[in-house]
Amino acid sequence: MRKFSKSLKFAIQGLFEVFTTQRNFKIQTTFALLAFILAIILNLDESQILWISLAIFMVLILETINTLVEKMMDLMHPEYNAIVGIIKDLGAAAVLIAATFSIVVAAVIFGGKMFNWPPKYGIIIGILFILFIIIGSILKKGRDNNG
Numbered sequence: 243m244r245k246f247s248k249s250l251k252f253a254i255q256g257l258f259e260v261f262t263t264q265r266n267f268k269i270q271t272t273f274a275l276l277a278f279i280l281a282i283i284l285n286l287d288e289s290q291i292l293w294i295s296l297a298i299f300m301v302l303i304l305e306t307i308n309t310l311v312e313k314m315m316d317l318m319h320p321e322y323n324a325i326v327g328i329i330k331d332l333g334a335a336a337v338l339i340a341a342t343f344s345i346v347v348a349a350v351i352f353g354g355k356m357f358n359w360p361p362k363y364g365i366i367i368g369i370l371f372i373l374f375i376i377i378g379s380i381l382k383k384g385r386d387n388n389g
């Protein structure tokens with residue numbers, strides 16, 4: 243039991259660390275709080291609350307892992323290095339994917355409840371994001387090959 247309370251203490255220390263040092267995490271927790279309050283006001287049902295919670299916690303988990311990766315890389319390799327840059331960019335990409343998922347969930351659940359948006363708006367956001375990845379990558383490759 244003592245071991246568990248110690249582990250919990252370290253985990254909470256980590257939580258305070260990511261909250262106090264990471265501006266993005268502060269913004270994400272503020273949005274999370276607003277989303278949970280809105281969920282109460284709109285009287286969301288069980289599955290809607292679970293989807294909102296999944297979206298919120300995925301972003302927070304990935305932002306924490308992204309911070310961990312950044313700190314690890316800064317410790318292991320403080321000087322400029324192209325691979326370090328790619329590793330950090332990948333961590334940021336994981337957060338962006340989770341953030342997009344949370345926009346899809348918000349559009350379907352909050353948009354549906356507040357503005358009567360059809361659920362297909364969520365699909366449209368998903369398609370736009372996938373197209374952005376594909377077209378953006380092709381354009382970038384073309385630019386890299388030319389320059």
Ligand SMILES: Nc1ncnc2c1ncn2[C@@H]1O[C@H](COP(=O)(O)OP(=O)(O)OP(=O)(O)O)[C@@H](O)[C@H]1O
Nearest residue numbers: 264312319320321322323324326327328330331334
């Ligand atoms: N050592 C490095 N070598 C190459 N590129 C780097 C390096 N450090 C950072 N970068 C580039 O800068 C971007 C931002 O990195 P950084 O570690 O500053 O993250 P951040 O999101 O601004 O985090 P924080 O605000 O917590 O410092 C990375 O995604 C990467 O593209």
